[in-house]
Amino acid sequence: MEKPLTGNFRSDKQAVSLEDYERAGGYQGLHKALTIAPADVGELVKKSGLRGRGGAGFPTGMKWSFVPMGKDAPHPKYLVVNADEMEPGTFKDRALMERDPHQLIEGVIVAAYAIEADIAYIFLRGEYVCSHDRLERALAEAKTKNYVGHNILGSGYNLEIHLHVSAGRYICGEETALLNALEGKRAHPRTKPPFPQVSGLFGKPTIVQNVETLCNVHHIVKNGPDWFRGLSKTEDGGTKLYGVSGKVKKPGLWELPMGTPMREILEDHAGGMRDGLHFRGLLPGGASTDFLIEEHLDTPMDYGNVQKAGSRLGTGTMVVLDDKTCPVGMVWNLEHFFAQESCGWCTPCWSGLSWTEKILLAMEQGKGSRQDLDTLTFQTKFLAPGNTFCAFAPGAVEPLQSALKYFGDDFRKHVDEQRCPWK
Ligand SMILES: Cc1cc2nc3c(=O)[nH]c(=O)nc-3n(C[C@H](O)[C@H](O)[C@H](O)COP(=O)(O)O)c2cc1C
Ligand code: SF4
Numbered sequence: 001m002e003k004p005l006t007g008n009f010r011s012d013k014q015a016v017s018l019e020d021y022e023r024a025g026g027y028q029g030l031h032k033a034l035t036i037a038p039a040d041v042g043e044l045v046k047k048s049g050l051r052g053r054g055g056a057g058f059p060t061g062m063k064w065s066f067v068p069m070g071k072d073a074p075h076p077k078y079l080v081v082n083a084d085e086m087e088p089g090t091f092k093d094r095a096l097m098e099r100d101p102h103q104l105i106e107g108v109i110v111a112a113y114a115i116e117a118d119i120a121y122i123f124l125r126g127e128y129v130c131s132h133d134r135l136e137r138a139l140a141e142a143k144t145k146n147y148v149g150h151n152i153l154g155s156g157y158n159l160e161i162h163l164h165v166s167a168g169r170y171i172c173g174e175e176t177a178l179l180n181a182l183e184g185k186r187a188h189p190r191t192k193p194p195f196p197q198v199s200g201l202f203g204k205p206t207i208v209q210n211v212e213t214l215c216n217v218h219h220i221v222k223n224g225p226d227w228f229r230g231l232s233k234t235e236d237g238g239t240k241l242y243g244v245s246g247k248v249k250k251p252g253l254w255e256l257p258m259g260t261p262m263r264e265i266l267e268d269h270a271g272g273m274r275d276g277l278h279f280r281g282l283l284p285g286g287a288s289t290d291f292l293i294e295e296h297l298d299t300p301m302d303y304g305n306v307q308k309a310g311s312r313l314g315t316g317t318m319v320v321l322d323d324k325t326c327p328v329g330m331v332w333n334l335e336h337f338f339a340q341e342s343c344g345w346c347t348p349c350w351s352g353l354s355w356t357e358k359i360l361l362a363m364e365q366g367k368g369s370r371q372d373l374d375t376l377t378f379q380t381k382f383l384a385p386g387n388t389f390c391a392f393a394p395g396a397v398e399p400l401q402s403a404l405k406y407f408g409d410d411f412r413k414h415v416d417e418q419r420c421p422w423k
Helices: 018-023 028-033 038-048 060-064 092-099 101-114 129-144 175-182 211-223 225-230 262-269 303-308 327-341 347-364 370-382 392-396 398-406 408-417
Strands: 078-083 119-124 160-165 206-210 239-245 252-257 279-283 317-322
Touching (some): 038 211, 092 211, 101 129, 252 262, 262 279, 327 392, 347 392, 347 408, 370 408
Parallel strands (some): 119 160
Antiparallel strands (some): 279 317
C-alpha cells in the first residue's frame, strides 16, 4: 500500500536529506501549487476530504474557505503549525518532524500559499529538541533553494517561516491559547467568535493546523483529490498515522489507510497483548478520549465510526489497558495530569479536576467511600461540554466517564475492600 507520509523514512531514524527528499518527488507539490490560483489549491484540499489530524477532525479545506482573500483582505495573514503534541500517548507529529522535516515545510508553504499568508509559525513543544534541530536545519536548506522567502521560485509569492519553541503547557495545544502564547500573553483560550480564520494572531486572519494535517497537503496538490480519497478504506480521505502504547508486544506507529479496524492495528501491527496479559480496553485517540472495550475492536478507526462506538478518533494513537493494570490507578494517573495542566481560567475546570483527582487517589489508597462514586459521576456531568470555557475539561473527564461505565465493578471493589485489589 502507498505510504505518502512515511514512505521516505530512513531505517536508521535519521532525517531524510533535502537531496533524497527532492529525488523522491519532494517540492513538486509546491512547484505545481504555484501554477494554480491560491483559492483553487484550497478547492483541491476541500475535494480531497482531508480532516484535521490534531483531534477535532474539522474539514481542512472548509476551514481555509473562511479566510478573507483577495486584495482587500487584511494583512499580514498567518499560518500557524500546531506542533505542541502534549497529548499523553501521542507521538505521531514528532515522528513526522524528526524523520522527514522537509515534508512538513513543503506542506506549510503550500497551505500558506492557499490562504495567501505572509508569515508562518511552527509552534513546537519545548521537549522536542531533536525535531527543533532538524526543522531548523531543513528550514535553512529550504531558504537556500528559494522554497521559502522572497519571490518563491519566481512566483511573486513571499513567505517567512519562524520556529517558535513553546514554554510548555498542555493548554498551549488548544488553538486560541496557542495564539495567546505566541503573542507573549498568558496561555488561556480565547472566546470564539471571532474565530482565528478572521481574527487570530495579532488580530489578523490565521489558520492553525496540525503537523500531520499539513504533511498531507502538497501530496493532495501533486496527486489530486481522487488519489487521496482512494488511499482510505472509508469516507474520510487519506492514510492515518496510528499508534499503540501500553503492554502490547510491539508498541509503535504505523501509517495505514484511514478506517483500518482497531483489531488489525492492535493485533497485526502491535502484535497483540504481551504474554500472560489480556486486553481490557483502550483509549483510541490519546488520553482525552473515552475508553472502548472488546466489543468495539472491529470498529474502523475513522472519525464517524469511532464516534458511533462512543468515543473519538482524537489523535489516532491508542493507549491500551490490560487485565493486570488497575483501571482506577490508570484513570487517577490521567486525571492527575489533567488537574495539573488546567490553565485555571474557569472555576469548574480547575476546581473540579483537582477534586476529581483527590477522590481517585483516595480510592487507590483504600480511603474511598460509596458517596465518592456519586461525586465522580457528578463531576463528569459538571465538566461536560458547554459547562467550561474550552474543550479541555470535557476531554479530561472522557476517560473517567467511560471507566465508570465499563469498569464500574473495579471502582466499587476499591471502596468495598478499602484497598486497591491490584496491590
Ligand atoms: C486542550 C487541547 C489541547 C490540544 N492540543 C493539540 C495539540 O497538541 N496539537 C494539535 O494539533 N491540536 C491540538 N488541539 C486541537 C487544536 O485546538 C486545533 O483544533 C488543531 O490544532 C487544528 O488543527 P487540525 O484541524 O489540523 O487538527 C488541542 C485542543 C485542546 C482543546
Ligand atoms: S476548561 Fe480548563 S483549560 Fe479550558 S479555559 Fe477553563 S480552566 Fe482553562
